Amino acid sequence: MVTGIETVGVVLAILPLVVNQLDAYVQGIETLKGFRNKRYRRQLEEYSTRLGTQHAILLNSLEQALEGVVEYEEEISDLINCPLGSFWKDQAFQRKLRRKLDRNYDVFIRTTTEISRELQFLSAKLGLDSSTSAQISWDDAGTVERELKKFKDIFSKSIYNELLSKVEGANGALKTLVEQSRRRETTRKLRVYKRKPLLKYRNARKHAANLYNAIVNGAYWTCPCRASHCVHLRIEPQSLDEDESKYQTQECLLPKLRMVFASKSTSTAKPSWYWQEVETIPIISEPVATVPLAKAKSASAVVTKNAGPHRRVTFAAIVESTLETVPWPRVDNLPAPKQISNMCSALCAQNVDDKLLGSILDRCDPVHRYNVYLTDKVDSDVPTKTLADVLESSAKDSFRFNIANQSFMLSRHDRLSLAATLALSVLQYQGSWLRPHWRTQDILFKTPKSSTPTLLDRVYLSAHDVSCPERNETSQPVTAVTSSSSLIRCALLFPLALSLVELSLCTPLSSLQIPEDADPVDAVSDLKTAARVLHRVYAESGCRYGDVVDKCLFWPDTKNMQLDDEEFQRTVFDGVISPLLEDLKNFEGRDRIR
Numbered sequence: 001m002v003t004g005i006e007t008v009g010v011v012l013a014i015l016p017l018v019v020n021q022l023d024a025y026v027q028g029i030e031t032l033k034g035f036r037n038k039r040y041r042r043q044l045e046e047y048s049t050r051l052g053t054q055h056a057i058l059l060n061s062l063e064q065a066l067e068g069v070v071e072y073e074e075e076i077s078d079l080i081n082c083p084l085g086s087f088w089k090d091q092a093f094q095r096k097l098r099r100k101l102d103r104n105y106d107v108f109i110r111t112t113t114e115i116s117r118e119l120q121f122l123s124a125k126l127g128l129d130s131s132t133s134a135q136i137s138w139d140d141a142g143t144v145e146r147e148l149k150k151f152k153d154i155f156s157k158s159i160y161n162e163l164l165s166k167v168e169g170a171n172g173a174l175k176t177l178v179e180q181s182r183r184r185e186t187t188r189k190l191r192v193y194k195r196k197p198l199l200k201y202r203n204a205r206k207h208a209a210n211l212y213n214a215i216v217n218g219a220y221w222t223c224p225c226r227a228s229h230c231v232h233l234r235i236e237p238q239s240l241d242e243d244e245s246k247y248q249t250q251e252c253l254l255p256k257l258r259m260v261f262a263s264k265s266t267s268t269a270k271p272s273w274y275w276q277e278v279e280t281i282p283i284i285s286e287p288v289a290t291v292p293l294a295k296a297k298s299a300s301a302v303v304t305k306n307a308g309p310h311r312r313v314t315f316a317a318i319v320e321s322t323l324e325t326v327p328w329p330r331v332d333n334l335p336a337p338k339q340i341s342n343m344c345s346a347l348c349a350q351n352v353d354d355k356l357l358g359s360i361l362d363r364c365d366p367v368h369r370y371n372v373y374l375t376d377k378v379d380s381d382v383p384t385k386t387l388a389d390v391l392e393s394s395a396k397d398s399f400r401f402n403i404a405n406q407s408f409m410l411s412r413h414d415r416l417s418l419a420a421t422l423a424l425s426v427l428q429y430q431g432s433w434l435r436p437h438w439r440t441q442d443i444l445f446k447t448p449k450s451s452t453p454t455l456l457d458r459v460y461l462s463a464h465d466v467s468c469p470e471r472n473e474t475s476q477p478v479t480a481v482t483s484s485s486s487l488i489r490c491a492l493l494f495p496l497a498l499s500l501v502e503l504s505l506c507t508p509l510s511s512l513q514i515p516e517d518a519d520p521v522d523a524v525s526d527l528k529t530a531a532r533v534l535h536r537v538y539a540e541s542g543c544r545y546g547d548v549v550d551k552c553l554f555w556p557d558t559k560n561m562q563l564d565d566e567e568f569q570r571t572v573f574d575g576v577i578s579p580l581l582e583d584l585k586n587f588e589g590r591d592r593i594r
Contacts, residue, residue: 490555497552
């Protein structure tokens with residue numbers, strides 16, 4: 001007995017036979033001299049047209065249902081043209097169709113079963129099967145008598161009319177189910193497309209916090225020269241990912257963070273190394289059976305540093321709960337690399353042919369270790385420039401068209417890319433690598449060589465001095481960045497708003513201030529300046545960019561403004577980050593400007 005999705009094949013096999021048989025009746029009636037009743041002929045033509053229409057609707061619905069289930073258009077044609085073929089019985093095919101139709105699958109099967117049952121009943125009445133030819137010999141008296149009797153038996157009792165109404169109703173329901181499934185699939189893909197990047201950035205936030213605790217505040221700097229060492233986190237210029245399939249793999253959610261270890265030259269000694277860039281890859285080496293004690297104490301919180309007996313620099317708490325379902329790469333068969341005990345010694349002893357320095361881990365999250373790979377090494381001082389310096393020179397050179405300094409100027413594309421990058425950095429690194437009250441002075445560029453046309457090749461968050469291990473024993477995390485004034489609606493996004501203004505106008509905020517903006521509180525003075533020139537931002541960068549700046553300056557909702565709050569993360573991503581990414585996408589010509 002045919003069951004399940006195989007009933008679709010039965011419908012596809014029987015329905016054309018019935019349509020062809022009705023057409024044969026219409027053509028045969030035209031040849032009969034004794035059968036001139038136009039009413040019967042019109043009735044047959046009407047039934048044939050209605051059933052032919054249902055056949056076309058069914059084919060269209062099935063083509064929609066099969067899109068994405070099979071890879072090639074030829075396979076769809078094979079399924080429709082060979083309705084009783086083995087492909088309809090293929091288990092892999094049925095699983096794919098079930099996955100696409102989701103909760104509509106069972107109803108889809110019941111509806112096609114109903115259509116199949118009605119058509120089988122009619123075909124039995126007409127004496128049809130898959131091998132029956134629709135050709136009827138109307139010259140044979142016995143054939144004519146048999147077919148006329150069959151015709152009168154069916155239509156005199158309105159059996160066919162009722163059956164056709166049932167087929168039309170079931171086919172209409174089938175069409176609705178397929179269309180609704182397609183709409184649901186489109187909506188689901190859109191949700192996934194929006195959610196996956198956010199999950200990726202939450203993941204990066206978790207790893208960034210772990211690495212900050214391990215490298216900046218950890219026990220890896222026991223060397224006597226640690227006071228001369230610092231570390232920069234590299235941030236990549238962002239663009240919008242259009243291919244949603246990128247977010248369907250584990251690797252896309254795996255942040256490979258890059259950072260630079262630098263040594264400062266002193267008047268008394270030459271550093272043993274100058275500038276080494278590394279890439280860190282997170283690895284989980286064993287499953288987590290129970291919740292560790294460190295996690296109960298906020299495993300992902302950033303350890304803060306004491307600058308003295310009464311001063312403390314505090315950072316925001318880091319997301320921890322959203323990472324529990326993120327897949328982690330496991331290394332079960334490969335031996336773990338040697339754990340680094342002294343980062344300075346590991347950098348000094350680095351062999352050119354050996355790119356793996358070793359592994360490190362955060363004491364608060366010992367399950368996840370990080371393999372450290374050397375990617376770049378410079379054996380001399382590397383000059384850097386801050387974003388504030390570059391904006392200053394860009395503002396001056398834009399009037400003088402100083403060709404000699406073109407490599408230090410920011411194009412509009414550069415500024416749009418930086419705007420999106422900084423917005424994402426707030427979501428990923430605020431509270432760890434990104435200082436709570438950061439400004440454009442905290443964004444660094446590696447000074448390009450003459451052959452490098454743009455500053456955006458290497459962008460870093462400003463240097464963090466490494467700590468003595470014993471200084472972190474009494475450090476405690478905090479949960480938010482506090483504002484210096486009640487006029488600052490959202491202290492987390494206020495530095496971003498100021499930076500976006502400066503990037504839009506390609507001018508430092510200090511150059512835009514007038515005496516009326518003065519205020520004893522620097523943040524309030526900056527707010528006055530930014531609000532006053534906001535109309536210029538709209539004129540220079542457009543409504544979408546201007547709306548983002550306005551939202552960051554005057555955040556409409558003051559509830560749960562902490563980056564460990566998932567709803568706040570989603571609001572920032574949708575209202576701040578996505579519009580900036582779309583602006584960049586439009587500028588690059590990869591979307592129509594709306």
